[in-house]
Every structure is written in structure tokens, then in C-alpha cells.
Amino acid sequence: MNNIDIAVIGGGINGSSTALHLAKNGLKVCVIDKDSICRGASGVNAGTLTMHMTRAKLIPFAKKGWELWMNTEKWLSNNIDVKKKNGLCLAFTEEEEKLLNERSQIRKEYGADINIISKSEALKIDPNINNKIKCAAFCEMDGYVSANQTGDAYTKALKENNVEIVENFEVSKINNLNNNYEIIDLHGGKINAKKIVLAAGVYLEKILKLVDINIKIKCFPQQLIVTERMPELLKTVITVAHGKLSLKQFENGTVLIGGGWPGKGNIENGYNETIPENLIGNMRLACHAIPNLKNSRVSRVWLGLEAETDDAMPIIGELPNLKNAFIIGSIHSGYTSGPYMGKLLSEKILGNDVDLSLFDIRRLMN
Amino acid sequence: MCYKKEYDVIIIGAGPSGVKSALTCSKKGLKVLIIDSNGNSGGQIYRAPPKSYIKKSEKTFEENLIQLKFSEDLTKNNIDTAYNHTVWQVSPGFKIDAFNENGTIQWNTKNLIVATGTYEKIIPFDGWTTPGVIGLAACTILLKAHQTLPGNKIVLAGNGPLLISVAYYILKFGGKVDAIVDTSSKFEWIKSMISLIFNPKNFIQGISWILKIIFSRVPIYSNSLINKVSKKENGISVEIQNIKNKQIKKLTTEVLAVGHGLTPSTDISRLLKINHSYDDLKGGWIPKLDKYFKSSMKGLYIVGDGSGISGAIAAEEKGELAAYSILKDLKLIDETEFENNTSKVIKKLKRYEIFAKGIAKLNATPKSLIENISNNTVICRCEDITKKDIIHAAENGARNLNQIKSWTRFGMGPCQGRTCQYSVAKIASEHLRCNIKDLGYLTGRTPLRPFPLDKAIGDFEYEEITKVEAAPL
Amino acid sequence: MNLRIHDYFERGKKVKIIVNDETIEAFEGECLSVVLFITNKKNLRTSPKLKENRGMFCMMGSCQECVVLLDGKKVTSCNIFIKDGMEIKTGNLNVL
Numbered sequence: 001m002n003n004i005d006i007a008v009i010g011g012g013i014n015g016s017s018t019a020l021h022l023a024k025n026g027l028k029v030c031v032i033d034k035d036s037i038c039r040g041a042s043g044v045n046a047g048t049l050t051m052h053m054t055r056a057k058l059i060p061f062a063k064k065g066w067e068l069w070m071n072t073e074k075w076l077s078n079n080i081d082v083k084k085k086n087g088l089c090l091a092f093t094e095e096e097e098k099l100l101n102e103r104s105q106i107r108k109e110y111g112a113d114i115n116i117i118s119k120s121e122a123l124k125i126d127p128n129i130n131n132k133i134k135c136a137a138f139c140e141m142d143g144y145v146s147a148n149q150t151g152d153a154y155t156k157a158l159k160e161n162n163v164e165i166v167e168n169f170e171v172s173k174i175n176n177l178n179n180n181y182e183i184i185d186l187h188g189g190k191i192n193a194k195k196i197v198l199a200a201g202v203y204l205e206k207i208l209k210l211v212d213i214n215i216k217i218k219c220f221p222q223q224l225i226v227t228e229r230m231p232e233l234l235k236t237v238i239t240v241a242h243g244k245l246s247l248k249q250f251e252n253g254t255v256l257i258g259g260g261w262p263g264k265g266n267i268e269n270g271y272n273e274t275i276p277e278n279l280i281g282n283m284r285l286a287c288h289a290i291p292n293l294k295n296s297r298v299s300r301v302w303l304g305l306e307a308e309t310d311d312a313m314p315i316i317g318e319l320p321n322l323k324n325a326f327i328i329g330s331i332h333s334g335y336t337s338g339p340y341m342g343k344l345l346s347e348k349i350l351g352n353d354v355d356l357s358l359f360d361i362r363r364l365m366n
Numbered sequence: 367m368c369y370k371k372e373y374d375v376i377i378i379g380a381g382p383s384g385v386k387s388a389l390t391c392s393k394k395g396l397k398v399l400i401i402d403s404n405g406n407s408g409g410q411i412y413r414a415p416p417k418s419y420i421k422k423s424e425k426t427f428e429e430n431l432i433q434l435k436f437s438e439d440l441t442k443n444n445i446d447t448a449y450n451h452t453v454w455q456v457s458p459g460f461k462i463d464a465f466n467e468n469g470t471i472q473w474n475t476k477n478l479i480v481a482t483g484t485y486e487k488i489i490p491f492d493g494w495t496t497p498g499v500i501g502l503a504a505c506t507i508l509l510k511a512h513q514t515l516p517g518n519k520i521v522l523a524g525n526g527p528l529l530i531s532v533a534y535y536i537l538k539f540g541g542k543v544d545a546i547v548d549t550s551s552k553f554e555w556i557k558s559m560i561s562l563i564f565n566p567k568n569f570i571q572g573i574s575w576i577l578k579i580i581f582s583r584v585p586i587y588s589n590s591l592i593n594k595v596s597k598k599e600n601g602i603s604v605e606i607q608n609i610k611n612k613q614i615k616k617l618t619t620e621v622l623a624v625g626h627g628l629t630p631s632t633d634i635s636r637l638l639k640i641n642h643s644y645d646d647l648k649g650g651w652i653p654k655l656d657k658y659f660k661s662s663m664k665g666l667y668i669v670g671d672g673s674g675i676s677g678a679i680a681a682e683e684k685g686e687l688a689a690y691s692i693l694k695d696l697k698l699i700d701e702t703e704f705e706n707n708t709s710k711v712i713k714k715l716k717r718y719e720i721f722a723k724g725i726a727k728l729n730a731t732p733k734s735l736i737e738n739i740s741n742n743t744v745i746c747r748c749e750d751i752t753k754k755d756i757i758h759a760a761e762n763g764a765r766n767l768n769q770i771k772s773w774t775r776f777g778m779g780p781c782q783g784r785t786c787q788y789s790v791a792k793i794a795s796e797h798l799r800c801n802i803k804d805l806g807y808l809t810g811r812t813p814l815r816p817f818p819l820d821k822a823i824g825d826f827e828y829e830e831i832t833k834v835e836a837a838p839l
Numbered sequence: 840m841n842l843r844i845h846d847y848f849e850r851g852k853k854v855k856i857i858v859n860d861e862t863i864e865a866f867e868g869e870c871l872s873v874v875l876f877i878t879n880k881k882n883l884r885t886s887p888k889l890k891e892n893r894g895m896f897c898m899m900g901s902c903q904e905c906v907v908l909l910d911g912k913k914v915t916s917c918n919i920f921i922k923d924g925m926e927i928k929t930g931n932l933n934v935l
Binding site for chain 2: 003036039043053056092093099103106148149151156159163167205226227228241242243250252260271273274275276279280281283284285287288293294295296297298299300301302312333334339
């Protein structure tokens with residue numbers, strides 16, 4: 001493989017979106033993945049596109065990302081299940097009501113169009129929710145994407161834009177030669193590129209070590225639960241005040257229960273395992289929010305690995321002390337903003353004036 | 367029954383292999399629990415009739431006698447049995463989570479024997495989803511466990527010894543077999559008969575069954591497959607095609623029972639992420655085990671047909687070997703006793719496996735069966751995924767089964783790919799011209815069976831579930 | 840022809856169950872999917888995309904094709920045993 005301008009290490013939505021935007025601007029790009037495109041967290045996460053779970057400071061980015069998701073036919077694919085839904089964030093106790101008010105207010109200050117509504121208004125919007133709620137936060141900017149379809153969609157889009165896809169390539173060494181990076185995998189495979197983007201999700205800590213940067217990336221193995229196809233059980237995307245539930249019904253009738261209830265996972269050997277007590281807790285919370293859900297059967301449970309920095313804020317931008325090396329990752333609740341963050345980084349790489357100071361990796365070093 | 371929380375040994379599956387290992391362990395004083403989703407011991411092969419059926423004293427048949435013996439032995443040895451319990455999750459260490467009509471339960475053990483048997487391999491064809499088309503194994507269960515003929519007129523199709531056994535029982539119970547459609551040739555049958563010499567009892571039984579079928583003048587179509595089935599007003603229309611000369615014969619019947627051999631149930635071994643290897647003659651993917659059926663995970667054994675298809679007759683020996691291995695690890699038998707006991711069993715098992723290999727050859731999936739699947743045939747029955755969809759994913763760059771699953775939704779329905787994984791792999795490997803091994807297998811996922819949410823959640827207080835740390839703002 | 844074989848076992852007492860508003864006779868304790876199959880109620884569920892009829896297939900609780908609604912909940916009929924007065928719904932189980 002010759003004359004690669006930019007090699008992106010990690011083919012999740014962050015890396016793939018960055019690559020796609022760069023390729024659309026005429027650069028020769030290659031995406032490298034240890035497995036295949038969107039087979040990690042990007043392919044298995046809950047796909048919630050919401051403001052209710054987004055960190056306040058990231059709201060402006062999430063709004064842009066949400067717009068991109070709602071218009072995938074323009075930049076990604078016309079064959080991916082993305083739906084706009086109303087988002088309801090529920091409070092069941094007085095304590096939660098207080099929390100919801102506080103949190104919604106702060107998110108609102110950062111630009112999210114979230115409003116607190118009464119119990120009766122909430123029940124009118126979605127009669128399926130538990131009538132024991134105290135109140136809810138409402139936001140029209142919500143919805144979902146079927147994460148399992150992203151592998152297919154991004155693979156196709158990358159190919160159409162002449163991005164080289166190198167799968168099953170586990171990077172073990174990065175040599176910084178003069179104006180050139182040499183990327184080597186476990187089996188001695190070699191790729192040369194003028195610039196590199198590190199977008200390896202939970203594996204960023206390991207990849208950063210290859211360029212002598214040591215920071216901590218936490219890994220959260222999160223459980224996801226899906227029911228079999230059901231008649232309409234909910235009209236909205238449901239979240240709760242403390243953020244430990246996401247609930248949505250896909251077009252095909254299956255209901256996805258998420259919320260970041262942990263399982264066990266080992267990023268070294270890829271082993272993961274569900275924790276039955278946490279599954280039950282997550283299911284109980286879901287059935288508490290939507291009582292009729294208890295008439296369904298769970299058909300599958302799986303895990304995804306979420307990456308988080310020490311301050312739970314993303315790292316996006318140039319790597320210090322290295323020329324032509326960039327990073328993107330650890331975007332908390334990053335699915336909503338992911339495509340936009342990729343676009344932003346691509347603009348930075350292309351030399352445009354983009355402010356990424358909020359995400360500078362140097363804050364996490366030392 | 368009042369269960370303990372912790373057992374010395376837990377066995378999942380009360381078929382011949384599970385029962386034998388339970389008996390062997392309990393004879394040395396171990397506290398054993400055996401779990402099964404059915405209402406009794408026996409597994410699928412010796413499946414017990416429903417509880418409400420009361421045996422008439424005078425008449426019986428062999429499978430029922432064996433099952434009764436299992437029940438009696440388990441009771442005599444004070445082995446705890448958890449029937450009607452469906453295991454939905456197994457975690458290392460081991461925690462076994464199950465549910466029944468009333469709710470959920472969790473057991474712990476250091477030694478787990480998985481004896482969950484097999485599923486039937488049924489290669490799709492046009493119209494195989496038509497109601498009235500059932501598995502050959504399903505047909506056996508109807509006959510032997512439920513004492514019911516599936517219909518007034520039946521066509522049997524597929525391959526292997528189950529064809530003969532099902533035909534025999536239908537005739538014995540007074541039913542009518544319209545035709546037997548076998549992908550194997552008569553020559554292949556004669557070749558496999560040679561291996562039957564290693565098992566004279568089954569050999570004689572087999573011959574007597576074949577004679578009954580011949581005397582009943584059941585038409586046998588060798589070297590043939592089912593090309594197409596369609597719904598008719600009073601039954602189904604079946605199109606039989608000769609593999610060699612492509613000639614087609616149509617007939618109308620009520621029920622078609624079809625099966626192409628068995629594939630090991632690897633749900634639990636895949637969930638626990640032990641290594642597997644591919645062996646078509648053993649039914650497909652099988653867990654990697656030592657000669658005592660011990661896996662690479664401490665305390666985990668996989669016995670019976672789940673360790674590779676070798677039939678009911680070898681199942682007991684596998685269960686026994688695993689039990690001896692546990693007894694040795696727990697120092698309840700010494701090295702000499704272990705060697706003495708196991709060497710005899712291993713010898714017997716070797717003989718049975720030669721026999722099993724002969725049978726397996728009859729069940730090998732002929733290429734023509736895969737080639738005959740048309741583009742619009744549904745492969746994944748749960749999600750209505752066709753052959754075309756699978757090929758489309760492969761053409762777009764999907765290179766392994768998990769990727770094909772993610773892109774097409776095959777295997778995402780309630781059966782989790784148990785019914786179609788084998789066929790999807792065959793179709794994809796044919797299309798990509800790659801080795802079936804390179805496609806891998808579906809990652810094991812919980813719940814092992816669809817898990818009713820009302821049972822899962824039970825009764826709870828809201829306060830109990832919200833002791834969670836709020837997500838960062 | 841009676842498809843039930845009575846040579847080896849006595850069945851439970853005769854009871855009635857309701858299948859989509861139609862009453863059918865069966866013996867207590869018989870397997871639901873078997874009773875439906877031999878009384879020619881072979882269409883149990885409707886497939887999600889092609890809307891095809893599907894019915895009993897594996898009889899081992901594996902394939903999930905024999906699901907019906909029992910008291911409004913999805914169950915695999917191959918491991919349900921008949922009780923007097925059971926109410927069963929078949930057909931498009933996703934449109935209740």
C-alpha cells in the first residue's frame with residue numbers, strides 16, 4: 001500500500017467518520033482495525049441519540065452530531081435504520097425530580113431544548129410509561145440508530161470513497177520516521193502513512209503507549225438487553241434522571257434496554273461476561289419505567305466496552321510532541337456526537353481553524 | 367423440591383450422558399444436582415412421556431424402559447433433580463441461573479458437567495417453513511414421547527439412521543409412510559453397514575427395522591432430496607428430486623419430516639468462551655476437550671453429543687469418564703482406581719466411535735443440498751433472512767459469521783441462530799470459496815433461551831434497584 | 840384415523856381448551872403443540888417480514904417456531920401441557 005496520506009487506527013464511528021470526511025476532501029486514507037469496521041463498541045452499543053444523557057459541555061457537539069445522524073443519506077448511507085423520536089427522561093421520586101430539574105437546567109444552558117413537563121403531559125406523549133412518575137424532561141431532539149448496521153453502512157461508504165480498509169490488523173508498533181509513520185502489526189504487516197489518527201476506543205491507552213504517551217483510559221464493560229419483537233410498547237426514547245436506563249423500541253419491534261449496567265470484561269484477551277444480578281437490575285428498572293414490557297421475553301444480551309478518560313471528557317486533536325499525529329476518542333455518551341467529532345477532527349487535519357481546546361489531551365498528561 | 371444453593375457437581379441435561387455422570391459422582395458421596403428443561407430424565411433420545419400419561423402395565427418399548435431405569439436410579443441415589451428448569455445463564459466459577467414457572471433460581475458449583483446434547487441439522491429448501499414440515503427428531507419425539515402420529519400420511523426425508531428408525535415407529539404405531547427420501551445412495555448405506563459390525567446389537571435391530579419397511583412396501587427414493595414444498599388445501603405438496611438425473615416426482619401428503627443429522631449444542635461452551643474446533647463428521651463446531659471430556663476451563667466438562675456427535679450409545683461412557691476425572695481431582699479415587707476404571711471405558715468408547723463415524727458419513731451434508739437452496743429461500747426462520755441476504759452481506763465484505771449476523775440480523779431472533787447457523791456457514795463458505803472454519807462461529811450469548819421478563823424481575827421495590835451511581839453530568 | 844396411540848399409556852381426563860375462540864377437546868397433560876398439530880391448527884405464528892405462517896418444527900424448545908400466546912404471553916407450545924380451559928391465541932402475535 002503506497003502513498004497513504006493518513007492512516008486511521010481504529011475503525012469505529014470516530015475513526016471511520018474522520019476517515020470518511022478526509023477522503024471526501026481528496027486525501028488518500030486507510031482505516032486499520034484489529035477486527036473489522038464497527039465491530040467493537042460502535043457496532044454493539046445502544047445507539048441512543050439523545051441530549052438527556054449527554055454531558056452538558058458536549059451538548060453543542062451532540063446537537064451537530066444528531067443532525068448528521070438524521071441525515072445519513074447525505075454523507076453515509078441510505079440504508080441504515082435511524083429514527084427521530086421524542087425523548088422523555090423520567091423521575092420517579094422527589095429526589096429524582098430534583099436531580100432531573102437541576103440536570104435539565106444545566107443542559108438547557110448549554111443549548112439543549114429540554115423542558116420539564118408534568119406527569120399528565122408526559123403520559124399524553126407516551127401513554128406506555130408508568131403513571132407513578134413525578135415528572136419528566138422532554139426533548140424533541142432524540143432518537144436512535146441501529147448500531148449493528150453501522151459496520152455494513154460505514155464499510156460501504158468508506159469503499160465508495162476509496163478508503164483502504166485493512167481489517168484483522170492489530171497494531172503492535174508505530175515507528176516515527178522522517179515525515180512518515182510506519183505502522184506494524186503483530187504478524188509483521190507494515191503500512192506507511194504521512195499522518196496518523198489514533199481512534200482505537202478502549203484500546204487507546206495501549207496504542208498511545210506505542211508513541212510514548214501514558215494516560216489512563218478506563219474501560220467500562222456495559223451490558224445490553226434486547227427483547228423479541230413486540231407490538232408497540234413505547235413511542236419515545238426513555239431515559240431516567242440518574243442516567244442508568246435507556247429504552248427504545250426499534251422499527252422491527254424489538255426493545256433495547258441499556259443504561260450502562262456493568263458486566264465484566266478484559267480488554268487484553270477480549271473476554272467478557274455478563275453479571276446476572278446487574279441484568280436483573282437493569283430489567284427491573286426498564287419494567288418499572290414501562291410496565292407492559294414485562295410481557296415480553298429477552299432474546300439476547302451482549303456487552304460493549306466503553307472508554308472513558310479520568311475526567312470523562314473526550315480527547316480530540318493533535319498529539320503533543322509529535323508531528324502529524326492526531327487522536328479521537330473517549331467521548332462520553334459519544335454515539336450522538338461521534339460523526340460530528342470525526343468531521344471536526346478532519347477539518348483540523350485539513351488545516352482549518354477549529355477550536356478543540358476543550359478536548360486537548362495535555363490536560364490528562366503528567 | 368428444596369434445593370441447596372451449592373452442589374459438589376451440577377449437571378445440565380438429564381440425557382444418558384448426564385444421568386451416567388450423576389450416578390457415578392453420587393456413588394462416591396458427592397452432592398449432585400441435575401437440571402433439565404424437560405419434566406423428566408431421558409433427554410431427547412429416551413424422552414419421557416408427559417407426566418399425565420399413565421403406563422399400561424402389559425406393553426412397552428425399549429426407550430421407555432431405559433427412561434424408567436434412569437428415573438429409578440436417580441431417586442435411589444438421592445440425586446437432586448431440577449426438572450422443568452430452563453438454564454438461561456452460566457457464569458465461570460460456576461454460577462448457574464435458571465427459571466421455571468415460578469421464577470428464577472441460582473446455583474453454585476465448582477464442577478460443572480454440560481450434557482446438553484444436540485439440535486437437529488436441517489438444510490433449508492423451498493417451502494421448508496411451511497407448517498406441516500417438521501424435523502425428523504421432532505417426529506420421533508411425537509411418536510415415542512407423546513405417543514402420537516403426526517399425520518395420516520407422512521413423507522420422511524433427509525439422511526442417516528433416524529430415517530429408518532422414524533419410519534419403523536410410524537409403521538409400528540399403525541401409521542402410513544408415503545415415501546422415504548434419502549440423500550444417500552444404497553451403496554453408501556452398505557458401506558456404512560461395515561462399521562455397524564462394531565455394534566452388533568444395533569446392527570441386528572437396524573436390519574429388522576429395514577425389513578419391516580421393505581415388507582410394508584414403503585417407496586424409497588435414494589440419492590434424492592426435497593426440492594420444494596408448497597401448501598395444498600388438505601396437506602402439502604412435496605417435490606422430490608433425484609440428485610443424479612434431476613428427475614422430479616411430485617406427491618401430496620400431510621406431513622413432511624426432514625432431518626440431516628445432528629449438530630452439537632455448543633451454547634454454553636461458546637458462552638464460556640472455551641476454544642472450539644471444527645469437525646464436520648462430529649456435527650460441526652465442537653469444544654476442545656481432553657480424553658476425559660475436561661475443557662480448558664477448570665472444573666468444566668462437556669459430555670454426550672454436545673462434545674461431538676457419537677450417538678446415545680457412546681453418551682454414557684463420556685459422562686462416566688468426566689465423572690471419574692472429577693472424582694480423581696477431588697481425591698475421592700486414587701490414580702490406580704482412576705486408571706482401572708477409565709481404561710475400560712475408553713476402550714468401549716473407542717469401539718462405539720468407530721460405529722458413530724460410519725453413521726456420521728451417512729449424515730454428511732452433500733454439496734447438492736446446499737447448491738439446491740434457491741436465492742429466495744428463508745434461511746434464518748426467526749428473522750426471515752434469505753440466502754440472497756447472506757450472499758449480499760458476503761459480497762459487501764462481511765467475512766465471518768458474527769459480521770454476517772450483524773449486517774443481516776440472521777441469528778438475532780429468539781433462537782439465536784441455533785436452527786440456521788450451520789446452513790449460513792455452509793452457504794457463506796460456498797459463496798466466498800473459503801474454509802468453513804475461517805468463518806468462525808457465533809459468539810455465545812445469554813439468555814440461553816428466551817427469558818420471560820416477568821419471571822426475571824420477580825417482585826421488587828423501586829428503592830432496591832436505584833442504588834446506582836448517577837452518570838456524570 | 841385417530842392419531843393418538845393408546846396402546847402403551849392411558850392419557851389424562853378429557854378437557855377443553857380454547858384456540859382463537861374455537862373450543863377443542865384434548866386430554867389433560869398432553870403437549871400443547873402436539874394437540875394443535877394433530878387437530879390441524881398448524882399455523883401458529885406469523886413470520887416478521889414475509890408474514891408467512893409458521894408452525895411446530897423442532898419439538899425441543901430450541902427453534903422458537905411454535906410460539907403462541909397463552910394468557911397473553913408468548914410461550915413455546917412444545918413445552919406447555921394442556922390444562923382445562925386454557926386460552927390460546929395463534930397468528931400474528933405481534934399485533935395484539
